[in-house]
Amino acid sequence: MELQGRTAIVTGAGTGVGRELAREFARAGAKVVCCGRREDLLAETAPLIAKAGGTELAVRTDVTDRAAVEQMVAQALSRFGRIDLLFNNAGSFRSVAPVWEADPQTWWGDVTTNLYGSLLCCRAVLPHMRARNSGVIINMDGGGGAHGPNIAGSGYGCSKAALLRLSEGLARELELDGSAVLVFCINPGFVRTEMTEGIVSTPAGRKWQGFVKGWIDKGIGKRPGDCAKATLRLLAIAGPELNGCVFDVDTDFGEIARRKQEIREKRLFTLRLRQE
Numbered sequence: 001m002e003l004q005g006r007t008a009i010v011t012g013a014g015t016g017v018g019r020e021l022a023r024e025f026a027r028a029g030a031k032v033v034c035c036g037r038r039e040d041l042l043a044e045t046a047p048l049i050a051k052a053g054g055t056e057l058a059v060r061t062d063v064t065d066r067a068a069v070e071q072m073v074a075q076a077l078s079r080f081g082r083i084d085l086l087f088n089n090a091g092s093f094r095s096v097a098p099v100w101e102a103d104p105q106t107w108w109g110d111v112t113t114n115l116y117g118s119l120l121c122c123r124a125v126l127p128h129m130r131a132r133n134s135g136v137i138i139n140m141d142g143g144g145g146a147h148g149p150n151i152a153g154s155g156y157g158c159s160k161a162a163l164l165r166l167s168e169g170l171a172r173e174l175e176l177d178g179s180a181v182l183v184f185c186i187n188p189g190f191v192r193t194e195m196t197e198g199i200v201s202t203p204a205g206r207k208w209q210g211f212v213k214g215w216i217d218k219g220i221g222k223r224p225g226d227c228a229k230a231t232l233r234l235l236a237i238a239g240p241e242l243n244g245c246v247f248d249v250d251t252d253f254g255e256i257a258r259r260k261q262e263i264r265e266k267r268l269f270t271l272r273l274r275q276e
Contacts, residue, residue: 001136001235004029007080009073011063011121012090014041016193017140017224019048021087024228026054033076033083035061036090055080063090063117073124082132086125087231088118088139093195095155096205107155114142114159115166122170122183129181130174136238138231139167141187146246146271152208153199164246164271171244182238185246188227192216222249245269 008025012018014036022032026049034049034056036042042058049056057079061072076083092113095106118139129135144150144157145164164185171183190196190212199205200213215221230249237253241260246269247253256263263269 001084001238002028003085003232003235005031006084007031007033007076007082008085008087009033009035009076009083009121009125010087010089011035011061011117013045013058014038016195017188017191017227018087018089019045020224021089021228021231022056023048023052024225024232025085026050026052026056028232029054030085031055031080032057033072033080034058035063035072037062063088063121064112066120069117069120069124073121073128077128083125083128084135085235086121086135086137088121088137090117091140091142091156091195093153093156093199096152096199096202096209098152098208099154101204102155110155111159111162114156115162118163119166122166126181130177130179133180135181136235137167137170137181137183138234139163139183139185141185141246145185146187146248152204161271167246168244168270175240175243180240182240182243184234184238184242184244186227186231186234187246187248188222189249190215190221191224191227192221193224240264242269246271 008030010018010022013022013034022034025032032049032054034042034045039060046056046058059072059075061068092110095102095110122137142160145160150157167183167185174181199209226249233253237257241264
């Protein structure tokens with residue numbers, strides 16, 4: 001998919017990876033709908049879109065609020081007339097504790113934002129995408145999704161594993177419906193952001209996820225813009241053979257393009273039970 005002249009929605013666009021996704025899409029010529037809960041941060045992202053040569057629409061949106069999500073999509077369609085790409089980036093990682101100590105409401109809040117919020121956004125754009133028989137949805141993987149458990153972050157980890165299943169399931173549903181709409185997940189790796197810094201800002205975070213502070217102190221990790229650049233590489237080769245797959249920012253997408261048929265036949269780059 002070429003983004004020139006197309007419309008992309010980015011949730012969680014006020015900071016970090018979401019802000020860089022919005023800016024990179026603008027550089028590629030997209031009209032960008034920036035969504036987030038905090039208007040002040042969206043107001044900081046908006047001029048960056050203009051500076052990158054894009055057109056933006058900032059909409060304050062809580063992705064866990066169905067009415068707000070549907071209103072955001074309606075505003076995007078009213079302003080730009082089409083939606084070509086949805087990137088579900090908004091995330092929450094507030095529950096940092098082993099299961100026996102975790103506050104159930106906080107734990108469920110992570111699942112609600114990461115999984116239910118993504119579901120609501122997918123559901124809101126799909127009538128338009130299905131009617132046009134065109135579009136791409138990308139869901140954000142993370143710790144606990146494709147690469148194993150998230151110790152003392154099980155709410156976040158479980159939600160991301162479920163999001164992978166949701167993505168592949170949605171991809172297969174669309175195929176059975178005869179739709180050309182595609183669904184992917186992408187794993188950004190460890191990125192120093194407001195959310196990851198928040199993990200180690202509490203005693204529980206320092207106790208259970210002290211390795212995160214170690215990564216931050218040593219400068220280990222990806223830059224927020226790495227995920228955006230990887231997304232453009234994915235979009236350049238996106239096709240039905242890869243529908244439902246999850247990729248990392250370091251994925252060699254040239255190699256993926258050469259192996260499309262094998263990936264499809266063997267169901268590679270999906271969440272599967274390992275049997276040896």
